Amino acid sequence: MLRFASIGTSSIVELFAEAARQVDEVSYVAAYSRDLTRATAFGGPHGARPFTDLGALADAQDIDAVYIASPNALHHEQAVRLLRAGKHVLVEKSAAANAGEWLDLLRIAESNGVALLESVRSVHEPMWRSVESYMESLGTVRQVNLQMCQRSRRYDNYLAGKVENIFKPEMAAGALMDLGVYCLHPLMTLFGLPSRVRASSVKLANGIDANTTLLLDYPAFTATVACSKVSANAAWSVIAGEDASLEMDAVDNPQALRVWWAHSKSHEDLVLDKSQPQQAHVLRAFARMAEQPSLARPHQQATLDALTVMDEARRQTGVRFPSDPDITEHH
Structure with a gap:
């Protein structure tokens, strides 16, 4: 015990x-x-x-x-x-x-x-085994689009002048650190580090990223990651291969997984075991x-x-935390 x-x-x-x-x-x-x-x-x-x-x-x-x-x-x-x-x-x-x-x-x-x-949590629940089991069926992966965009309940407090920890750069917070990680961890689990990172952020007045978009290069495909703490987006995330695509309704806690078969133009809804909480x-x-x-x-x-990806993204977008090592910007 x-x-x-x-x-x-x-x-x-x-x-x-x-x-x-x-x-x-x-x-x-x-x-x-x-x-x-x-x-x-x-x-x-x-x-x-x-x-x-x-x-x-x-x-x-x-x-x-x-x-x-x-x-x-x-x-x-x-x-x-x-x-x-x-x-x-x-x-x-x-x-x-x-x-x-x-x-x-x-x-x-x-x-x-x-x-x-x-x-x-997502990579430890039974759903993740379904994701892994279908990867080979997708064929050569050509595109990955993952997104985690949800308007924080505390954003209204920020707008009213009350800045809580999740909107403070000194607390190492922000859209990328708090929400982008839900996309990046599964992406790294499946494919490892990208060869190139390109990042763009919209920052709030205190320097924290309100939303960030990443473009990540891999040998056979490009991945996009989008995250936001100030806007909501119900779009599904997708891993697209030459033979099929795997879609999930929410990258952090999927309630639905769907496989779209490219040749037959048909789809299959996967049954998920949600009998217990992710944690x-x-x-x-x-x-x-x-x-x-x-x-x-x-x-x-x-x-x-x-x-490592988030460090590079923050370097490019100028989002700094007190514990970051001194780095010289380059272009």
């Missing part, structure tokens, strides 16, 4: 706690927040005891793993402390502010023999990785590749 603590009290942590109830391999035992009242109020209904000191959480002998769902900019510092204390770490996306931070975490996890995983599948996978940390390596590589 993997005994989990959480960092953060947002709605996504509530989903984590609810999923943990459905997974026999884990138990949710502790909730961390800098505010005791908030930690108690969040953890109490789940039977999780409150923590307000990260060092005490790291040193607790009855906690095996920690789910980090704090702002992106805090992930590295918190994960370093926990990994060095021998805790397995499941970290919400984006896993780090840049590729350099992620490489640092990988080294620490390796040296301490613990599991480290970014919680990109439950992540927790089961992570429990196995805690026993054998090397199982996480393909996912760790996809995270590194995605962060």
Whole structure:
């Protein structure tokens, strides 16, 4: 039984706690927040005891793993402390502010023999096996269009002058980091790093990207990635090959998958298993990785590749975070 603590009290942590109830391999035992009242109020209904000191959480002998769902900019510092204390770490996306931070975490996890995983939920649910199983049937892939565009509920607060963490560059936030990663992680999992990255962003007054579009070159095809925090788009994402195309209604949590056959001009709607929440599948996978940390390596590589692409995209568009290394712009 993997005994989990959480960092953060947002709605996504509530989903984590609810999923943990459905997974026999884990138990949710502790909730961390800098505010005791908030930690108690969040953890109490789940039977999780409150923590307000990260060092005490790291040193607790009855906690095996920690789910980090704090702002992106805090992930590295918190994960370093926990990994060095021998805790397995499941970290919400984006896993780090840049590729350099992620490489640092990988080294620490390796040296301490613990599991480290970014919680990109789509690639751990049964749906993903359907995607992988149909890739060969598509023939030579010629085009990939992935999009994640949803207007943030907090955008109205931004417009009213109240800037929350998910709209702060100092928190390593923005459309690319918060939503583009949903597209990039599966893309990197399937195809690896592109040979060329071209990026364009529309930025808000504080320098954060409100929406970003990427054009990514591969030997046989070009991929586009579009993400936005200020506008919604219900268009399906597609992987198009010479023989067939695979479409999904939402890249982060597909409810529908469809295969279009190019020669017969017919389609097939795939049946998806949605009997359990995505996070439950992540927790089961992570429990196995805690026993054998090397199982996480393909996912760790996809995270590194995605962060590498995002670093280059931000370099091109001038979106900078405090933890970014000094770089010289070139054209």
